[in-house]
Amino acid sequence: MTENQLIKACIKEDAASQKEVFDRFSGRMLTVCLRYARSSADAEDILQDAFIKVFDKMHQFKFEGSFEGWIRRIVVNTALKKYSLRRYEKEVVGYEIKDKDESSVEASAYTDLTAKELMDLINALPSGYKLIFNLYVIEGYQHDEIAEMLGIQPGTSRSQLVKARNMLQKQILELQKIAV
Numbered sequence: 001m002t003e004n005q006l007i008k009a010c011i012k013e014d015a016a017s018q019k020e021v022f023d024r025f026s027g028r029m030l031t032v033c034l035r036y037a038r039s040s041a042d043a044e045d046i047l048q049d050a051f052i053k054v055f056d057k058m059h060q061f062k063f064e065g066s067f068e069g070w071i072r073r074i075v076v077n078t079a080l081k082k083y084s085l086r087r088y089e090k091e092v093v094g095y096e097i098k099d100k101d102e103s104s105v106e107a108s109a110y111t112d113l114t115a116k117e118l119m120d121l122i123n124a125l126p127s128g129y130k131l132i133f134n135l136y137v138i139e140g141y142q143h144d145e146i147a148e149m150l151g152i153q154p155g156t157s158r159s160q161l162v163k164a165r166n167m168l169q170k171q172i173l174e175l176q177k178i179a180v
Contacts (some may be wrong), residue, residue, distance in 0.1 A: 003067055010058045018055055025068060026051070029075045035119075035134045036079035038127065050078040076139060080149060083127055113172070121171050129164035136161050 009017035037043035135141045143157040
């Protein structure tokens with residue numbers, strides 16, 4: 001069955017087709033959920049909620065662009081609703097950007113990190129920073145889009161991204177010192 005046939009069958013609420021869509025995309029979408037969630041259980045909840053929305057809104061898919069991209073957008077929006085930026089803005093108390101935080105990290109520090117280590121560092125960021133970092137760096141949204149999605153100013157998005165990058169650099173430098 002082609003993807004378009006599968007979508008049309010899902011619109012008709014065919015359970016087997018819905019299961020097929022879930023089986024095809026749930027693994028990749030769980031990875032997206034894990035980038036936003038505070039735990040794997042939360043990620044699974046977000047995934048379930050997102051797929052319920054996918055099947056409820058399937059009739060709105062216009063067969064333009066990527067179906068996977070359409071699903072991903074629903075997954076990201078579902079995660080954003082669960083973890084609004086405002087809820088976590090106060091999580092980082094006392095962290096200030098200092099001149100030394102802006103020092104450059106050697107390229108070798110990045111290349112020595114595994115993908116899992118880097119994801120662990122990103123996941124260890126305060127939720128507000130992690131949210132903006134994921135939306136901007138990984139998902140590819142622009143600050144204006146992020147601001148609209150989260151109901152914040154574009155400058156707030158930029159500021160959160162700078163702080164997230166600085167914290168990541170600091171964490172990488174600390175890992176580098178431990179490794180030496």
